[in-house]
Amino acid sequence: xxxxxxxxxxxxxxxxxxxxxxxxxxxxxxxxxxxxxxxxxxxxxxxxxxxxxxxxxxxxxxxxxxxxxxxxxxxxxxxxxxxxxxxxxxxxxxxxxxxxxxxxxxxxxxxxxxxxxxxxxxxxxxxxxxxxxxxxxxxxxxxxxxxxxxxxxxxxxxxxxxxxxxxxxxxxxxxxxxxxxxxxxxxxxxxxxxxxxxxxxxxxxxxxxxxxxxxxxxxxxxxxxxxxxxxxxxxxxxxxxxxxxxxxxxxxxxxxxxxxxxxxxxxxxxxxxxxxxxxxxxxxxxxxxxxxxxxxxxxxxxxxxxxxxxxxxxxxxxxxxxxxxxxxxxxxxxxxxxxxxxxxxxxxxxxxxxxxxxxxxxxxxxxxxxxxxxxxxxxxxxxxxxxxxxxxxxxxxxxxxxxxxxxxxxxxxxxxxxxxx
Amino acid sequence: xxxxxxxxxxxxxxxxxxxxxxxxxxxxxxxxxxxxxxxxxxxxxxxxxxxxxxxxxxxx
Numbered sequence: 001x002x003x004x005x006x007x008x009x010x011x012x013x014x015x016x017x018x019x020x021x022x023x024x025x026x027x028x029x030x031x032x033x034x035x036x037x038x039x040x041x042x043x044x045x046x047x048x049x050x051x052x053x054x055x056x057x058x059x060x061x062x063x064x065x066x067x068x069x070x071x072x073x074x075x076x077x078x079x080x081x082x083x084x085x086x087x088x089x090x091x092x093x094x095x096x097x098x099x100x101x102x103x104x105x106x107x108x109x110x111x112x113x114x115x116x117x118x119x120x121x122x123x124x125x126x127x128x129x130x131x132x133x134x135x136x137x138x139x140x141x142x143x144x145x146x147x148x149x150x151x152x153x154x155x156x157x158x159x160x161x162x163x164x165x166x167x168x169x170x171x172x173x174x175x176x177x178x179x180x181x182x183x184x185x186x187x188x189x190x191x192x193x194x195x196x197x198x199x200x201x202x203x204x205x206x207x208x209x210x211x212x213x214x215x216x217x218x219x220x221x222x223x224x225x226x227x228x229x230x231x232x233x234x235x236x237x238x239x240x241x242x243x244x245x246x247x248x249x250x251x252x253x254x255x256x257x258x259x260x261x262x263x264x265x266x267x268x269x270x271x272x273x274x275x276x277x278x279x280x281x282x283x284x285x286x287x288x289x290x291x292x293x294x295x296x297x298x299x300x301x302x303x304x305x306x307x308x309x310x311x312x313x314x315x316x317x318x319x320x321x322x323x324x325x326x327x328x329x330x331x332x333x334x335x336x337x338x339x340x341x342x343x344x345x346x347x348x349x350x351x352x353x354x355x356x357x358x359x360x361x362x363x364x365x366x367x368x369x370x371x372x373x374x375x376x377x378x379x380x381x382x383x384x385x386x387x388x389x390x391x392x393x394x395x396x397x398x399x400x401x402x403x404x405x406x407x408x409x410x411x412x413x414x415x416x417x418x419x420x421x
Numbered sequence: 422x423x424x425x426x427x428x429x430x431x432x433x434x435x436x437x438x439x440x441x442x443x444x445x446x447x448x449x450x451x452x453x454x455x456x457x458x459x460x461x462x463x464x465x466x467x468x469x470x471x472x473x474x475x476x477x478x479x480x481x
Binding site for chain 2: 009
C-alpha cells in the first residue's frame with residue numbers, strides 16, 4: 001500500500017475542504033474547572049465549583065454530539081478546558097471519540113497525569129498532546145499557577161508521556177511573570193526533551209468579562225522584543241507577512257466581519273454544549289442540548305459567520321493584519337465590540353512591522369501610521385528595540401520604555417460578549 | 422469554436438462525464454509536526470483560512 005506523508009495529506013485535505021463550508025475541525029471544552037489558578041487564564045474555574053460541574057454535558061450527551069459531528073464530517077478534534085483531566089470521565093469521552101475515527105489533539109497542563117492515564121493513551125493514541133509549561137523553574141511556574149507543588153506534577157506528567165513515546169509538544173504563554181524564562185523553556189523542550197516548543201504573548205480578557213489577565217500581559221515592546229530575539233521567528237514573521245500581506249477583507253472582497261476559519265471549517269463547543277464560532281466568541285451560541293449539530297452548523301452558525309460589517313474601522317484596509325491578533329472575538333472581549341480595534345493589538349502590529357522594516361501603507365485614521373499622533377513613538381520604540389538586540393540582548397531581558405502600564409490592577413469592565421459589567 | 426447549441430468546445434468538455442477512478446487505499450503516517458499551521462492560538466482550527474503564525478496551536 002502506498003504511504004503518503006502527513007503534511008501532504010493535510011494540505012490536500014484542507015485544499016479540498018476549503019471549497020465548501022465544512023465542519024472538519026472541532027474544539028470541545030469538556031470543562032472549565034482546573035486545579036491551577038493561572039493569572040493569565042481566560043476561562044478557568046475552581047475544581048470545587050460544583051455548579052460548574054453539574055452544568056457540564058454528561059458522558060451520554062458527549063457521545064450524542066460526537067456521533068453527530070462525525071456524521072457531519074468532522075475529522076480533527078481538539079479536547080481542551082479548563083483542564084481536561086479534571087473530569088473524572090474524560091477518558092471515557094476521549095475513547096468514544098477515538099472509536100469514531102477522529103484525529104484528536106489534547107491540550108492539558110499535565111498536572112493530573114498518572115501512569116494509568118498515560119497507559120490508556122498508549123492504547124488509544126492521540127494525534128497530538130500539548131502541555132503548557134508555565135515556567136522553567138518551580139518558583140516562576142508556581143508564581144503564575146498559584147499552586148504549590150504544581151511544577152513537579154507537571155514535570156512528572158511530561159515524563160510519563162515521554163517514557164511512553166506519546167506525541168508530545170510543549171508551549172507557553174509569555175507573560176510578565178515568566179518572560180525571563182522563555183528561552184530556557186525552549187531549550188528544555190527542544191534540547192533536553194527533544195520535543196517541539198512554541199510560545200505566544202497574545203492573550204485576551206476572561207470570557208466572563210474580567211480584564212484581570214491583562215495585568216500580566218507583556219507591553220507591546222516586550223512582546224516584539226521576544227520576536228526580535230529569535231532570528232528564526234523574525235524570518236518566519238517576514239515570510240508570513242509577505243504571503244498574507246494586504247487587507248484581509250476589504251469591502252470590495254467581502255463585507256463580512258469574520259475572516260478566519262471559524263464557522264467555515266471549524267466550530268467550538270463549550271462545557272454546557274453551546275456551539276460557537278470559537279472558544280473566545282460567545283456572542284452567538286447555539287444550544288446543542290436543544291437542537292442537533294447539523295441544525296446548529298447549517299443554519300445558526302452559518303448565519304453568525306456571515307455577519308456583515310457595520311463600521312469602517314482602520315482595521316478594514318489595514319495591510320499588516322497578518323502581523324496582528326485582532327479578530328472579532330478579541331474585539332468583543334477587549335473593546336466591547338467585534339469590529340472595534342483593540343489598541344494593544346494595533347500597537348503590537350505596528351511596532352512589529354516597524355521593527356522588521358516592513359512597509360505600512362496608510363489605512364485610514366490610524367495614530368500609529370506615518371502622520372499619526374503616535375507614529376514617532378512607534379518609530380522611536382522600534383529603533384530602541386533594534387539597538388537593544390544589536391547590542392547583544394538576544395534572548396535576555398530588560399524591562400524598559402513601557403507604552404502601557406500593565407502593572408496596574410485591572411478590574412472588570414463592560415463587554416459585549418456577555419453583556420455584563 | 423462555437424457549437425450549434427452556442428457552447429464553446431471547452432464548455433462542452435467540462436460537461437463530459439468524469440471517468441471512473443477506482444478508489445485507492447493509502448496509508449498516512451500521523452505526524453503532528455507536519456500539520457498545516459493552526460489558524461488560531463486558542464483552538465485547533467487549521468488551514469490556509471487562518472491568519473496566525475509562529476505562535477499557534479497544533480494544526481490539523
